[in-house]
Structure formats: C-alpha cells, structure tokens
Amino acid sequence: MRDRSMRGLRLARALALALVAAGSVAYALELPWGEELHGFVEGRGGVRTRNDPGESERSLTELRAQLDSLNHFELFQLQFRGDLVYDELAHDIGKVDLERGQGFFDLRELNVVFFPVDWADVKVGRQILTWGTGDLLFINDLFPKDWNSFLLGREEQYLKAPSDAILASFFPSFVNIDLVYVPRFDADRYIDGERVSFYDMNGRYVGDDSVMRAGRRDDWFKDDEIAARLYRRFSEYETALYLYHGFWKSPVGYDVSDNRPYFPELNVVGASVKGAAAGGIVNFETGYYDSAEDRGGRDPYIPNSELRLLTGYQRELAQELTAGVQYYVEWMMDYNDYTATLPPDSAARDELRHVVTLRLTQMLMSQNLILDLFTFFSPSDRDAYIRPGATYKISDNWSTNLNGNFFFGERDYTFFGRLRRNNSVNFSVRYNF
Template identity: 50%
Template structure:
C-alpha cells in the first residue's frame, strides 16, 4: 500500500493518498514584476484593493510586516544613528540569522529545527529592450550541513531563486524566460489551481514566508487586452515540490507502521527529461462587475510522488487540472472562492490503490478589518475523492478506508501595533473530520528601515499519528530570527 499522501497539499486541504511510500505535499510566493502589475491594473480598473502578499496581484494575502521589501519607516531611536548601507554593484537583498528548536522529542531527527545564516543578493539590470533579474541565496545550514549544491531541492550552500529576462516585443505582450517565482489563485496559504512548486520544508521549520514558493524554470507569456488577459507558462522539465523526504521533517510511514524520519528517507523516481517530461499551465482572467475572475488549466504531474511502482518505488503520476476563481468586495470585506478538478491521468478509473485518486478541491473565504488595525480572515476548504467506490473496493484487506471528503477550516488574525512597526499574526488550520490541525504564529518588529526581528512557532496537533497534521506533532518548533536589509 502506498505511503499516505500527507504533505502533497498541506495547504490545499488534501486528503491523504493511499499506498505510497512518499508523503504528499501540497502542490507553490513571489513578487510579480512591476510591468505586469501595471498592465493588469490598466485592464482591470475596478479591481478591489487588497493587502500586499506573497506574490502577484492575484496571490494569497499575507500579514504585513513579513516582507523584505516593505518601505514603512520605524520611528525609533535607531533611525538617526543607523547609517544606511549601500551594497556594491547595485545589489539589493538582506543578511539574516535564524535559530529554532523542537519542543517535542523526536528520536528520528535532530533537536535543532533550524540554525542558519543566509545572505540574499539580487540585481535588476534594465536595458532599452529587456530587463534582467538575478536573485540568489548564499547560506550555511547547520542542521543539514550539506556542501553539494542542488538547485532543484535548494540544498547546499547556494539556492538560485531567480535568473530571468523580461522582454516586451509588443505593447500588449510580455515574455519572461528563466528561473522565476510564480503564483496563481486566491487562497490564503491554500493552493488549488496554483501548480507551481512549493517548499513546505522551509515553511514548517520557520524560514521566511517567501520561501514557501520554490522557483520554476519556465517561460511565461502574458498577453493583455480589454476582453481578457491571458498567461501561458511552459516548463520544459518537470519542477517537483521540495517535499518531505524524512531527512529533516518526520512523517508517518504506513509500511513501518510508525513515525519515520532520517531512518526512512524517501527517494522517488525522478522525472527530469527535458521537453518530454514537461508542464503546461494557462490562466485567463478579467474583471466582471468588480470581481476578479479567472479560469485555469494545467497538464503535467503530481507535484509530490503520489504513485508507487510494483517494486515499491514512489513516482510522480501524470496530472491534469481545470478550475476557476473569483475575488471581490462584499459588505466591507473581500470574498474569495476557488475550485479545481484534479484528473489523475494514470488512474482515471480510480481503481488503482497505488496511484492517488482523482479529486475535486474547493474553497470559500472572507477577509475584513474587524477592529482598528486588526484583520481577520476565514476559509472553508473541501476535497472530495472521485470514484470512491472503486478505490474502496481495490484497497488491500485490512487497509483503512479514507474519508470520501476532507474538511479544513482556516482562521487568520493579524494585528498591527506601535505605529505598525510590530506585527502579530496567527494562522490555524483545523480539520474537523480528522481531528487534527496546525497553528503557526509570528511576531515581527521593525527596529528601523534596515533591521527586522522575528519570533514564532509551528505547532502541530492531532488525536492520531497517522492523520494529515497529527503525524507532524514531533516537528513542533519555536524559532527566532534577525534580518538586516540593504
């Protein structure tokens, strides 16, 4: 029986898959380029103003105060004495240090959850015909202590975040090629039609929220018109999620019948053939009666290894997705809705217990300010298995039958204090049918334009160790960090 799909769609409200050795992760938070945002605003004059967030204008919103590029100035005693630092060669970025520990004993992992020093360097070069962008991270990670660089998994001492060129051959056409961060959809930390790679390893151990999005090596073509805006993304070689493998975050292994970690590392079959194992994604969007509406399509592979061969090796089965979303103002707040149907192309009948079943995912959310500088948002997320009868009949004797539908409720609270220099935020996922959840909290304080301090935690809970979040209880951790922007 394949490993229960536990982290393929952590923020999607996904139902764990059956008979797989690889834990599933949800299927990708970046900043969109300014030229594209200008185009979208020109073609969407009635779009409601939304909080700044993790990515492009249509990305899920994050609490303010966590982004590296915020420009609010802290009025503290440091302002006059801290001389601004200018990096050479026009570089921008930051240096930071983070440390965190597990608060629950885990015999399969180190007690230190994060211990790293990181320097991010970025540079934009604008010419008459093109804009070149480079962003890379140099870091030392005391927990993994890996020297060999792997740009696909982000391990080593260097992670290439962006390396791309943007050209505009026509007034209504943008082409961006190279390594880039991509974000679609309207969910808040819930990704349904966003099939770009994610990195929940970073998310769960306390790295900055920007690292939830892993980079894509792709070509994005954006066309703008008064009828609709269209984006097409082609990834010539499959980009998987940076999913849980057990080397840093423990998980429930049904084959062993217990929590596993460094003693049961998952090594799936790679899909790395150029142009034959590729991905296509498309989006058409426009404003209708004040609502941002969008249609999506995807053809590629499950972003985490949701299949298992007869020999027991996990792999990424083929996947196709169609869906839609909307977002707009309702009664002083912002209403969001999104849905997508997942076609598991290697098991359309749903009768193979070793390949994840097809399913339908949806969410409905609402956000508004409920008090002075206090914002609340809530989401209901559902996932319905397709061909449930076929799946149930094909399970091995004695195997547990999953619920046909998984329910997840999310709640976010964000409070700004001390002239908006202090940001307190909390986000909770709770599944009423699986009786488990995940609570993440942050407190960040801006000493001035340059310095930011942060503390927080990732708390997992559940009544059983084989449920989606319950299996992660031993990964509960607290962390602190300090960052210097330049």
C-alpha cells in the first residue's frame, strides 16, 4: 500500500515536470529539414467506480507524449507519429510490443506515400486504416481496434490500432479502388483481462490474475489479410463495396487441441451508402461474415457465419447541438445447428443481437467546451454502455478532458454485461504543441 502511494507520488511529480517542460515550448518544434514537429504531452488518471477484485483500483495512470510529423518531398510524403508512454499500471513497461501496443513506446504511424502515376497512390508502412459508415460500430472496417484503450476511456483516436500494410489506391474516372495487403495478421488489441476484466462464455471471471492468452497468428505471408473497397458517388450519395479475406479480429474461436482461444478464418463481403436525406445524413451498411472454418454452423468452438446490418441518421438539433442515432443487428446463420451443438453448460446467445446507439454532442463557450455522450443499448441482450465526456480547451495549447465509462447488464455473458465490473472515470490534462 505504502509502495503504491510512493509510486503515485513519483508519477505525479514526473507528470508535473513534463507538463511544465511542455509548457515552456511555446512554439511548434522544427526538424532540421524545416518541417514542423507537432504533438502533445498528456497526463491521464482514472479510478474504477465499482469494485473489481481482479484489477487495480485505478483504471489509468499514465503520462504520454505524442510526436507527429508530416514531411513533404518532391516525390513522396513521409509520416511519423508515435507515443512515448509512462504507464504506472503496465506489467513490464520496458518490454515494447509494437503489435499489442505495450511498453513505453507505441508506434502509431511510420509510412511513405508515393504517387507513381497520376491515377494511383501507394502508402507503405505502419498506418491507421479506416472505412465504413458507422459511428463506433464497424461492419466492413476490419482494421485493428484497441478495445482496451477505448473501454478504459482514452481519447477516441486510440480506438484505432495501427496496421502494418500496403495500401494501393487507384483512381480511374469511373470508380475509386483501395486495396490493402497486410502481410502478417494485425489482430485487435483485444480484451484479455489484463486491464479490462470480463466474464467468458462459461461465466468464468477473467481478470489481471487470469489473463487470457490466445494463440498468435504471426506467420508472414501465410497469416495475411486482404481488404478492398470500391467507392464512388452517385449524385448526393456515397456508395461503396467491400471485401475482406483474413481472420476474426479478436480470438473468438477455441482451439481444443491447443486448449486456448484463437483467430478463426473470416471472409466478409459488404456494401454501404451514405448521403443527405431528411435534413440530415443517412447511412446504411451491411456485411456478410463468412466464418470459413464453420460454414455449417455445427462447430461449437468457432463462431457461425453472420449477416450484419447497420443504419444511422445524424442531424443538427439546434445550433451547436448534434444528434446521431444508429440501429445495428447481428443475425447468426444456422442458429439451430448452433444451439444443437452448444456444450450443455454454456449460455446460448440470441439468434439476433440488436443494438441501438445515440450520440449527442453539444458545443458551448465559443466551441471551447465540448460535451459528448455516446450510448450503446441492446434491447435483446438487455445491456448497455454509456460513455459521457467533456473536453475544455483552456487555451490554444492547454486542454482537459473528463470521461466516464459505465456498463450495465442483467446477465454475465452478454456483450456489455460481461464488462460490468469495469465502470470507471478518468481525467486528463494535455498540452498541445
């Protein structure tokens, strides 16, 4: 206990020092070749508001410095963005794992974009990839997510984990094409119990004392992923087709011989449309998840194929107040085979999982105070996740953020219900430069 408070004090001191140092850098730093170096220094601390015997009572205690630089050359652009992190709650801060984002350094982007011909761009290296139309709901965006960061309440940008990929984009006149090749599978930074606890399908509690270890998929060019998007505008509507060939992004399969979770094969084909309608913006997206290792749906250790649908509408309700609602459904294929082969002591999920989301964003005080509320609610699972936040921009450089994460659920095995013990609030102070 004493040791812990000493460490807390040391961290507070380090934080104060770093912020003062940052504050003295009044202007953007400049690199030797004349490009600017930007970024921020942020201290963030949070506590759990509900007792979780398997986790630390603190949810976050970290100091983070992000450096960001975009460099323009005649024939290419070079992008670098990385975080130096001092995380009090990390198990081994000295051991850097760039895939899982652990250790004192998290490389967010290091890539080169070049333009070989007028109608194509190529981006090679570590990069953040995003597509699809959902707001915090993803069907065709199968690029890695950092669920730990998101559920602990770090800034929303940290939900997207980096990919090591080649992105080739082609722009013939009639359509735009993005092709992504990931030579070695980039999994989600998934919930494993270390920082965010959960109940597994058998109602067993998984926390920091019983971290889930999944089999790794890390064979170059064998455990690879391919993703493609074709998109174009028709009048006021942006339409897209998507393809994906790879693996479930979190370890949702169970390898009986190996006795641990793993990432089964997955193919996805989908489509989306987005455009102005009814005084706002409407979007629709669908995707068919072909669970390639269990097409018949009779293997209880591998998820069945699914059809996923999403529709959303956002509009301005009043000046500086915007609302967005979404309805999302996962429809499990071969449900009868699933229930017939389910082990007797396991809880069965529903054939249809419905989720409704609501986002409200209010800007006040000349847009310097931003209040944001995001709510996930599932009427079928009878669970919810509520994520309120407030950001205040004290000046052009200083800002602070308050964030909460609250989970509700009647049952231990539903999507948000199994996270019930992770309620937390956290607060940050940031210096942007």
